[in-house]
Amino acid sequence: MTSKTSPARFVPHGFVPTVEQQKIQLSQHRVTLIEANAGAAKTTTLALRVGEAIARGVKPEQILALVFTPEAREVMEKRLVEIGIPYSTSAQIHVRTFEQFATEVLKAIEGASATPLTTANALKPHALAAIEQVSEGYAGIAEFLDINTHNIAISQFLDGQLRLKATMALERWDDDTSLQEKAERLSIPLTDYLWTLEYERIRQGNFEEVLFRGPFDATYDLACQLHDFPDSKNALPHYRLVVGDELHDLNEASFRILEALLAIDELYFVGAGDKDQVIYSSHGADESYLNHRFTDLYPGSVRYPLTMTYRHGPHLAYAMEAFKQKPVDSSLPVSTVIDQRHYHDRDHDDCAAQAVAAIKKWKSEKLPLEACAILLRDRHQSVAIENALMHAGIAYRTQGMQGYLQREEILFLRGMMAIALKNLSAVQSEGVRKAIVESLAIFGEIGFNAHDMNFARNAIAQDPDILNSFFSGQLQRSRSDKARARISDAVSYMETLLADAPAGAVLQEVCDRIDLEAVARRIYVNPHDAAVVAKSVQGFIEVARKSAMNLREFSEWIGAADAFASSRKSKGFVLLECAVNAKGKEFDHVILPFLETGEFPSLLRDIKEEENLFYVVATRAKARLTLISPQDEARRSPFIGRMELASTRSRAHAAVQSNLAQATVVPSRLDLSVSYADKDLVKALGAQWDATRKVWYVKAGLDTKPFEQWFREK
Ligand SMILES: Nc1ncnc2c1ncn2[C@@H]1O[C@H](COP(=O)(O)OP(=O)(O)OP(=O)(O)O)[C@@H](O)[C@H]1O
Structure with missing residues (x-):
């Protein structure tokens, strides 16, 4: 595809590739691997490799870029265009998550798509059916079983089965291995092993038709299919180039899909990753794939380094070097500022005020707000931050999560207030009215099926005055007597209130009467989600209490806040996003609030992954x-202490000075505006044709005078 001596045919827009990048861009090895630090241009260099392939005649649709998350897919798509591949060309490149790619291939093999079930709540009925089958089917060994059906058990089961599948640990055993032995070898309780087997039996359905697929199931199913039916490799599209980003997220199932793709002749693969960015080890992600699995399979694979970060200057590079205890360097002649701000202990409003102060400082320097991102460890932290932003009149946008006023648990409390004030009609948006009705049904634990829920949503959204009578009537359908009694009590309490009752105290009373935290634990399968919901609710009650408003005033304030949060500006807003979704992205100014023990690192999570997550967000x-x-x-x-900010500062300062001294102005190429009729003329004068970007250009270093009439900007 490429030859060792030939120069690069693809010239990117806006920067000159380093020698290290060029080596990767021109690599002619079947398997090329890049292991490099955050910001060291891995995604950009993969994009360069794609640009080079297109410049050499590979059709864009013969190129596959594989990533693990929708966010990483977005970043890859953006980089392809940023480096100068025209949008019309880059749109034809297949940029896919592994799961998306596997779903598409399975559809080609199976001729239909299995129902996707994306949340733990949607999978719960199937998990319950499976454990039921275990307790009925294995009665003979019942004394070894430990049957639990509460939400924590289901959540742990769902995580466990995902890990078993991601690591392909359920593969066939010798027939004489007993069930107990198999469970022991997998280091899991026998019940969990049997539960997974039954769950898979239900999922795989009868008549070879898969009933549903949960998160990651398509990747697993395709890996199994390729293993069990080698001929199904024929269903894989024939690509000429595959690039893989964030390979630190590879697990056994996704690795096997790559392996099958790599078995196709004439296919080149370039992959990049950073072992310190592993945050999905619960899904079987493991650095061993980058370390040696590729090389074991393809001894001819080569590794190329990208040694310098291009995202930020030496100050942050050295702080990360200290934090991760690995070499990190930057050749940028810029001082990336690391500011520290502090808040009164446990006062999250003060923390949010500090975030606002940091944004105001940025704005006062005439820097654009949309280049600013507040990255949160968890979504409950957004309550204080959103309020502070609204209060300061700073527009914001949430990404990958709802603004807090739109979240289920808060919508439920808003619904209860609407019941007290009989003012659901005051909620401007019909969509929000519908969501409020849905949340009342969810937290009221009313057993609506999809049809009933739809009917209730539409009927009440259109005629908000029927909310009270409808809700009281439907409460009779609540699943448990206890829940029905508690919520009826809360509704009656709300209906007796006057509009001038203090909002904070009333909301607290509602939560106590319903025992909202217990309801959350019943509703949310994942205990971490239930804890986040409880923290959100506490945050909201705190807002009401601190406002000292009565119910009517607070309801009006929410209406105004709703309007503020939904105002859509194209510029002049800051971004609010959760840490896990920020992978692969970059922002001029990153603000990390709530950096306290228990929040970040979260004590409910693996400390090594918390450390990697911190490395990911700080390096954005x-x-x-x-x-x-x-x-x-x-x-x-x-x-923070581990970044050794004080002791790395002077070295970083010296590095910035030295980078400045070495910086040279690199002459770049000049794009021309040439009509079809003039193409032979400019060619004769020595202009080059960039097949990828479909533009004629004068190479860097050439005399541009003869081309003056085709300059784009005179
Ligand atoms: N040769 C170069 N000169 C200057 N800037 C560059 C060069 N190559 C890449 N960059 C810039 O470096 C930044 C980081 O690049 P990129 O996002 O590709 O890094 P990455 O290694 O994939 O990061 P991460 O793993 O942290 O997501 C981008 O802003 C990119 O435009």
């Missing part, structure tokens, strides 16, 4: 990183 910053932590040093996240 290009020009400025603001760290917001408690005044009390003992309560601060230990991650």
Whole structure:
């Protein structure tokens, strides 16, 4: 595909590739691997490789770019265009998550798509059916079984089966291996092993028709299919080039899909990753694939380094070097600012005020708000931040999560207030009215089926005055007597209230009467989700209490806040996003609030992954990183201390000076505006044709005078 001596045919837009990048761009090895630090241009260099392939005649639809998450897919799509591949061309490149790719291939094999079930709540009925089959079917060994059907057990089961499948640990055993032995070898309780087998039996359905697929199931099913029926490899599209980003997320199932793709002749593969960005080990992600699995399979694979980060300057590079205890460097002649701000201990409103102060400072320097991102460890943290932003009149946009006023648990409380004030009609948006009705049904644990739910949503959204009578009537359908009694009590309490009752105290009373935290634990399969919901609710009640408003005033304030949050500006807003969704992205200014023990690192999660997640979010910053932590040093996240900010500062300063001294102005190529009729003329004068970007250009270093009449900007 490429030859060792030939120069690059693809010239990117806006920067000159380094020698290291060029080696990868021109690599002619079947398997090329890149292991490099955050911001060291992995995605960009994969995009360069794609551009080079197109410049050499590979059709864009013969190129596959594989990633693991929708966010990473977005970043890859963006980079392809940024480096200069025209949108019309890049849109034809197959940029897919593994799961999406597997779904498409399975559809080609099976001729139909299995129902996708994406949430733990949607999978719960199938998990319950499976455990029922275990308790009935294995009565003979019942004394070894430990049957539990509460939400925590289901959540643990769903995580466990995902891991078993991601690591392909359910593969066939010798017939004489007993069930107990198999469970022991997998280091899981026998019940969990049997539960997974039954669950898979239900999922795989009868008559070879898969009934449903949960998260990651398509990847697993395709890996099994390729293993069990080698001929199904023929269903894989024939690509000429496959690039894989974020390969640190590889697990056994996705690796096997890559293996099958790589068995296709004439296919080149270039993959990149950073072992310190592994945050999905619960899904079987493992650095061993990058470390040696590729090389074991393809001894001819080569590894190329990308040694410098291009996202930020030496200050942040050295802080990350100290944090991760690995070499990190930057050749950028810029001082990435690392600001620290502190808040009164446990005062999250003060923390949010510090975030606002950091944004105001940025704005006062005439820097664009949309280049600013507040990255949260968890979504419950957005309550204080959103309020502070609204209060300061700073527009914001949430990504990958709803603004807090639109979340189920808060919509439920808004519904209860609407019942008290009989003012659902005051909620401007019909969509929000519908969502409020749905949340009342969910937290009221009313057993609506999809049809009933739809009917209720539409009827009440159109005629909000019937909310009270409808809701009281439907409560009779609540699943448990206890829940029905509690919520009826809360509704009667609300209906007796006057509009001038204090909102904070009333909402607290509603939560106590219903025992909302227990309801959340019943409703949310994942205990972490239930905990986040409880924290959101507490945050909301705190807002009401601190406002000192009565019910009517608070309801009006929510209406105004709703309108503020939904105002859509194309510019002049800051971004609010959860840490896990920020992978692969970059922002001029990253603000990390709530850096205290228990929040970040979260104590409910694996500490190594928390550390990797912190590394991921801190390295999203290009020009400025603001760290917001408690005044009390003992309560601060230990991650800040590990950045050794004070001791790395002078070395970083010296590196910026030295980078400045070495910086040279690199002459870049000049794009021309040439009509079809003039093409032979410019060619004769020495202009080059860029097949990827479909533009004539003068190579860097050539005399541009003869081309003056075709300059794009005179
Ligand atoms: N040769 C170069 N000169 C200057 N800037 C570059 C060069 N190559 C890439 N960059 C810039 O470096 C930044 C980081 O690149 P990229 O996102 O590809 O890194 P990455 O290694 O994939 O990051 P991560 O793993 O942290 O997501 C981008 O802003 C990109 O435009």
